[in-house]
Amino acid sequence: MxxxxxxxxxxxxxxxxxxxxxxxxxxxxxxVIFSNRKSVPAxxxxxxxxxxxxxxxxxxxEPVLWSVITRLTEDSPQLICPRDCESLTFIHDIPxxxxxxxxxxxxxxxxxxxxxxxxxxxxxxxxxxxxxxFISFSSICFSAVVKLFTDTINALCGYGDDAPxxxxxxxxxxxxLDHLAPAPVAQxxxxxxxxxxxxxxxxxxAAGKAVVDAGLVDSFFGNISFRKGDVIYISQTGSxxxxxxxxxxxxxxxxxxxxxxxSSSELMAHMKTYELTGDNVIIHGHPRFSVIMxxxxxxxxxxETRFVEGVPVVAGEVGAGSRGLxxxxxxxxxEHHCAIVSGHGTFASCSGSFDEALARISSIEIMCCHxxxxxxxxxxxxxx
Amino acid sequence: MRSEEYRIRxxxxxxxxxxxxxxxxxxxxxxxxxxxxxxxxxLLSGRPTLDPLDEEAPLVxxxxxxxxxxxxxxxxxxxxxxxxxxxxxxxxxxxxxxALAMKRSGVDLVCITGRASQPLVLVIDDAxxxxxxxxxxxxxxxxxxxxxxxxxxxxxxxxxxxxxxxxRYASIMVDGTFSSGRGGLGAVMASKNVQAVKIRGSGxxxxxxxxxxxxxxxxxxxxxxxxxxxxGGLGLKTFGTAALVDLxxxxxxxxxxxxxxxxxxxxQTFCAGRIREHTSPKHYxxxxxxxxxxxxxxxxxxxxxxxxxxxxxxxxxDLDAIIEANRICNEAGMDTITAASxxxxxxxxxxxxxxxxxxxxxxxxxxxxxxxxxxxxxxxAELARRxxxxxxxxxxxxLELPAYDPRGAYxxxxxxxxxxxxxxxxxxxxxxxxxxxxxxxxxxxxxxGKARIIKISEDLNAVIDxxxxxxxAFFGASLEEYAKGFAAVTGLDVDQxxxxxxxDTIYTLERHINCMRGFARDDDMLPxxxxxxxxxxxxxxxxxxxxxxxxxxxxxxYYRIRGCNxxxxxxxxxxxxxxxxxxR
Numbered sequence: 001m002x003x004x005x006x007x008x009x010x011x012x013x014x015x016x017x018x019x020x021x022x023x024x025x026x027x028x029x030x031x032v033i034f035s036n037r038k039s040v041p042a043x044x045x046x047x048x049x050x051x052x053x054x055x056x057x058x059x060x061x062e063p064v065l066w067s068v069i070t071r072l073t074e075d076s077p078q079l080i081c082p083r084d085c086e087s088l089t090f091i092h093d094i095p096x097x098x099x100x101x102x103x104x105x106x107x108x109x110x111x112x113x114x115x116x117x118x119x120x121x122x123x124x125x126x127x128x129x130x131x132x133x134f135i136s137f138s139s140i141c142f143s144a145v146v147k148l149f150t151d152t153i154n155a156l157c158g159y160g161d162d163a164p165x166x167x168x169x170x171x172x173x174x175x176x177l178d179h180l181a182p183a184p185v186a187q188x189x190x191x192x193x194x195x196x197x198x199x200x201x202x203x204x205x206a207a208g209k210a211v212v213d214a215g216l217v218d219s220f221f222g223n224i225s226f227r228k229g230d231v232i233y234i235s236q237t238g239s240x241x242x243x244x245x246x247x248x249x250x251x252x253x254x255x256x257x258x259x260x261x262x263s264s265s266e267l268m269a270h271m272k273t274y275e276l277t278g279d280n281v282i283i284h285g286h287p288r289f290s291v292i293m294x295x296x297x298x299x300x301x302x303x304e305t306r307f308v309e310g311v312p313v314v315a316g317e318v319g320a321g322s323r324g325l326x327x328x329x330x331x332x333x334x335e336h337h338c339a340i341v342s343g344h345g346t347f348a349s350c351s352g353s354f355d356e357a358l359a360r361i362s363s364i365e366i367m368c369c370h371x372x373x374x375x376x377x378x379x380x381x382x383x384x
Numbered sequence: 385m386r387s388e389e390y391r392i393r394x395x396x397x398x399x400x401x402x403x404x405x406x407x408x409x410x411x412x413x414x415x416x417x418x419x420x421x422x423x424x425x426x427l428l429s430g431r432p433t434l435d436p437l438d439e440e441a442p443l444v445x446x447x448x449x450x451x452x453x454x455x456x457x458x459x460x461x462x463x464x465x466x467x468x469x470x471x472x473x474x475x476x477x478x479x480x481x482x483a484l485a486m487k488r489s490g491v492d493l494v495c496i497t498g499r500a501s502q503p504l505v506l507v508i509d510d511a512x513x514x515x516x517x518x519x520x521x522x523x524x525x526x527x528x529x530x531x532x533x534x535x536x537x538x539x540x541x542x543x544x545x546x547x548x549x550x551x552r553y554a555s556i557m558v559d560g561t562f563s564s565g566r567g568g569l570g571a572v573m574a575s576k577n578v579q580a581v582k583i584r585g586s587g588x589x590x591x592x593x594x595x596x597x598x599x600x601x602x603x604x605x606x607x608x609x610x611x612x613x614x615x616g617g618l619g620l621k622t623f624g625t626a627a628l629v630d631l632x633x634x635x636x637x638x639x640x641x642x643x644x645x646x647x648x649x650x651x652q653t654f655c656a657g658r659i660r661e662h663t664s665p666k667h668y669x670x671x672x673x674x675x676x677x678x679x680x681x682x683x684x685x686x687x688x689x690x691x692x693x694x695x696x697x698x699x700x701x702d703l704d705a706i707i708e709a710n711r712i713c714n715e716a717g718m719d720t721i722t723a724a725s726x727x728x729x730x731x732x733x734x735x736x737x738x739x740x741x742x743x744x745x746x747x748x749x750x751x752x753x754x755x756x757x758x759x760x761x762x763x764x765a766e767l768a769r770r771x772x773x774x775x776x777x778x779x780x781x782x783l784e785l786p787a788y789d790p791r792g793a794y795x796x797x798x799x800x801x802x803x804x805x806x807x808x809x810x811x812x813x814x815x816x817x818x819x820x821x822x823x824x825x826x827x828x829x830x831x832x833g834k835a836r837i838i839k840i841s842e843d844l845n846a847v848i849d850x851x852x853x854x855x856x857a858f859f860g861a862s863l864e865e866y867a868k869g870f871a872a873v874t875g876l877d878v879d880q881x882x883x884x885x886x887x888d889t890i891y892t893l894e895r896h897i898n899c900m901r902g903f904a905r906d907d908d909m910l911p912x913x914x915x916x917x918x919x920x921x922x923x924x925x926x927x928x929x930x931x932x933x934x935x936x937x938x939x940x941x942y943y944r945i946r947g948c949n950x951x952x953x954x955x956x957x958x959x960x961x962x963x964x965x966x967x968r
Binding site for chain 2: 001003004028029030031050051052053054088089090092106109110111112113126127128129131132135220236237238239247251255256257258259260261262263264265267268271317318319320321323324
C-alpha cells in the first residue's frame with residue numbers, strides 16, 4: 001500500500017491539484033496504516049476507527065483552487081451542491097465541516113465520499129483503494145471551479161434565480177480565470193496514423209498523456225478510442241488517460257465478443273459516432289471552461305442543442321440509458337466532429353491521427369475560456 | 385424521523401404442531417440486523433449447533449426493507465439455514481416475486497421449524513397461514529409443480545425431486561426459474577416435509593419519505609446507466625451474466641478440467657454471442673429491476689457460472705448439453721455449480737471426461753440418485769473423500785468454487801477462504817474491482833491491501849443481502865446511494881457507515897456461529913492445487929500458483945482486521961460485542 005500512497009501523492013502534484021507534498025497527507029490501511037507522513041496523527045487514526053474505510057486523503061488544494069473553494073464555502077457554509085455531471089453522478093454534494101474534528105468529519109464522510117474542511121482543505125476516503133480518494137479530491141476541485149464560474153456568469157446574465165454577483169466576485173473570477181486559462185496543447189510524439197496494435201496502443205497512450213498534461217481532463221474521467229477496420233480500441237472504464245497501457249479494450253464492431261464489458265461507459269456512443277462520421281479517432285475530455293460554457297444559459301433540455309463558439313452543446317447523461325448521451329452526441333458529431341455534452345465534457349473526432357482531435361479539444365477549451373472571460377468582462381455586475 | 389417506525393414483522397411457523405406465532409422484532413433488533421440475511425443469521429444464532437436437518441433447525445425466508453419500494457433492483461429474498469452440504473451457516477439470495485409477495489402479505493420474515501407428518505404446501509396470504517397437505521408427486525418436475533400450484537397473483541417457492549432423494553445441494557426454486565441455489569437449503573426444506581411455500585398478499589408497501597426515496601432512485605438509475613457492466617451494450621442488460629464468459633476466458637481465469645487449467649480453448653461455443661445466435665433469448669427481470677439480467681428462450685438460458693462449469697470445468701463444448709443440464713437441475717432443484725463441480729471432480733479421479741450426452745446423463749442420475757448419482761448427490765468433498773482423493777474436490781468448507789479461478793484474482797482467493805458459507809464468490813464479490821474495475825480497479829495478482837478490502841466488502845455484501853438489494857446493482861451504484869434509499873424507506877436516520885457497521889456485526893456473527901460448529905483456520909485454506917499448480921498463461925498474462933505464505937499472511941491480516949484470534953476464532957472482546965448486539 002505504500003506504493004499506492006506514493007503514486008497518488010505524485011499524481012496530486014502532477015495534476016496540479018496540490019502545490020507541494022507537504023500539503024497532502026495520504027493514508028492507506030490494511031492491518032496497519034501506510035502514509036507519506038512519518039507518523040500518523042491522532043485525528044487520522046481516529047477517523048479510521050470511526051469509518052469502515054481503507055484509504056484517507058487530507059490535503060489543501062493548490063492556492064487558486066483553494067481560493068475557489070473558499071469562496072464557495074463563504075456562499076454555502078454547510079453544503080455545496082454542484083450541478084456538473086461528475087457531481088451529479090458520483091459526488092452528489094459536498095458537505096462543509098467547520099474544523100478538522102474527527103467526529104464532525106466522520107459525520108460528513110459517513111454519507112459522502114469527501115468533504116471540505118473550512119480554512120483547512122479537503123478530506124476524501126476510499127473503501128477499495130486510495131485511487132477513490134484521489135478521484136473524489138480531484139472531482140471536488142473540478143466541480144468547485146465549474147460551480148463558481150457557472151453560478152457567476154449565469155447570475156450575471158440573469159439566467160436562474162440567483163442575484164447578480166457583485167463586482168468583486170467578478171474580479172475574483174477573472175483573476176482565477178487567468179491562472180486556470182488553458183495553454184495550447186503540445187504536439188504528440190507519435191505523429192501519423194497508427195497501424196499495428198503496438199502502434200495503436202502507443203498512439204493512444206501518448207494522446208491520453210497529452211490530454212492529462214494539458215489539463216483537459218481530471219482523475220480517471222475522459223476516454224479515448226481508435227477505430228481500425230471493424231475493431232475499436234478503447235480505454236477501459238475507470239482508466240486514467242495518463243496510464244493507458246494495459247487498460248485498452250479491443251472491441252470488434254460485429255459484437256462477436258463481450259470482452260469490451262470493461263470498456264468505457266461511452267463505448268456505445270463511440271461506436272455510433274464512428275458509424276455516422278466514418279472517423280477513426282475520438283477523444284473525450286472534461287475541460288473546465290468547455291464544461292462551464294456548456295452550462296451557460298441554464299439547463300439544457302434533452303434533445304435541445306445550443307452552440308458555444310460554433311460548437312454544438314447537447315444534453316445527455318453518462319452511458320446508454322434512455323436519456324443517455326448515446327442518443328444525442330453522435331448526431332451532433334456527425335455534422336461537426338466535435339460537441340460538448342452539457343455539464344459533462346467535450347468529444348472530438350477526426351479521420352486521421354490523434355493530433356487533430358486533440359488540437360480540436362484544446363482549441364475549443366481555449367475558445368470557451370475566452371468566451372467566459374468575455375461574459376465576465378462585458379456584463380455589468382452589481383456594484384460592490 | 386422516528387427510529388421506532390422500523391420493525392421487522394416475523395411469522396414463526398411450526399409445521400409439526402401447525403402452530404404459528406406472529407411478532408415484531410424490537411426497533412433495536414430491527415435496526416441492528418436490518419432484515420434479509422441479517423434476520424436469518426440472528427435466528428440461526430439462537431440454536432447455533434443444531435444439525436442442519438434437525439427438526440428444530442430453522443429455515444428462514446426473509447425480505448429486506450427495500451423490497452416493494454421504488455429503489456431499483458431490491459426485490460431479493462434471502463433464505464437462511466444450516467447447510468447440509470457444508471455444515472456452515474448458510475444463506476442464499478433469490479430473485480423472483482417471492483419477496484414482494486411476502487411483503488404485501490404483511491410479513492417481513494417467515495421462520496419454519498418442525499417436521500410435518502406428511503408433505504405440505506404452506507400457504508401464506510393476507511388472512512394468515514394455512515397448511516395444505518400436498519397432493520403433488522414429490523418427484524414431479526418442478527415446472528409441473530409450479531404449473532399445478534399456480535401463483536394466484538403471488539409467488540411460489542418449491543423443492544424438487546432431488547431434495548427428497550437426499551441431494552445435499554438441493555436448491556429451493558422460486559417461480560419456476562429463480563434459484564436459491566447454494567448450500568442445499570432445499571434439503572432442509574424437504575427435511576421439514578414442506579414441498580412448497582405459496583405466498584400472496586394484497587397490502588401496500590410503506591415508504592416513509594417518498595421524496596427521499598425518489599432522490600435515491602434517481603441517483604441509482606444514473607449510476608446504473610453510467611456502468612458498462614450493467615447497462616452497457618456488452619453488459620448484463622444486453623447479454624445477461626453470459627457476458628462474463630468471454631471476459632473470464634480472456635483473463636485466463638476460466639476454471640477448466642476441474643481447475644487443472646484456467647483456459648478452455650472452446651469457450652466460444654457457449655459465450656454470449658453464441659447463445660444469442662443459437663437461441664435468440666428474451667430478457668426478463670425481478671420486480672422493479674431495470675437490469676433484467678435473466679434470459680429465456682425455449683428453455684432457461686443458464687447463468688454464467690452454469691455455462692462455465694458445465695462447459696469449461698467439464699471440458700464440454702456442447703451448448704445444447706449445457707442448456708439441458710441446467711434444465712434438469714432446475715426441474716429437480718439442484719445447485720448447478722455443485723452439480724457440475726462434482727461431476728468434474730469424479731471425472732478427474734477416474735481420469736475420464738463426461739461431455740455432451742454423457743454429461744447430461746450424469747446430471748440426470750444425480751437428480752435421480754441412481755448409479756453414480758448416489759455418489760454425486762453428496763457433493764464433491766464427500767465424493768472425493770469416499771474415493772480416497774479428497775484433494776480433488778475444488779471446494780472450501782465443502783462448497784465448490786464457482787467460475788472464477790482464484791489464481792487469477794487474489795482478492796477472490798482470500799474471499800473464497802473467508803466466506804462464511806464456504807467457497808463462494810458472492811460474500812465479498814471482489815470480481816467487481818479485480819475484473820470489472822468498479823468502483824476502481826485493483827491489482828488482481830496482488831494481496832496488497834486485500835485483507836481490509838475483503839473485510840469491508842464482506843460487510844457491504846452482508847448489508848446488500850439484508851436490505852433486499854441485488855449485488856449486480858453495485859457494479860454501478862454504491863452503498864452511499866442505497867443507504868439514502870434505506871433511510872427514506874424505513875425512516876431510520878442511518879447512513880452508509882452505520883449500515884456497514886451492521887454488516888460487520890452480521891458477518892462476524894456468521895463466522896462466530898461457524899466457529900461454534902467447529903470451523904477454524906484450516907478451513908479457510910484453499911485446495912492445495914492452487915498453491916502448487918500454475919494456471920494457463922495467455923498473451924501478456926502469467927498465472928502462477930498462489931504463494932501459500934503470501935495467502936497465509938493475508939489471512940492473518942484479515943483475522944486481525946475482523947477481530948479474530950490467529951486460529952480464526954472470534955476474539956473474546958468481539959464475541960462480547962456481538963453478543964450484546966444479539967441480545968438487544
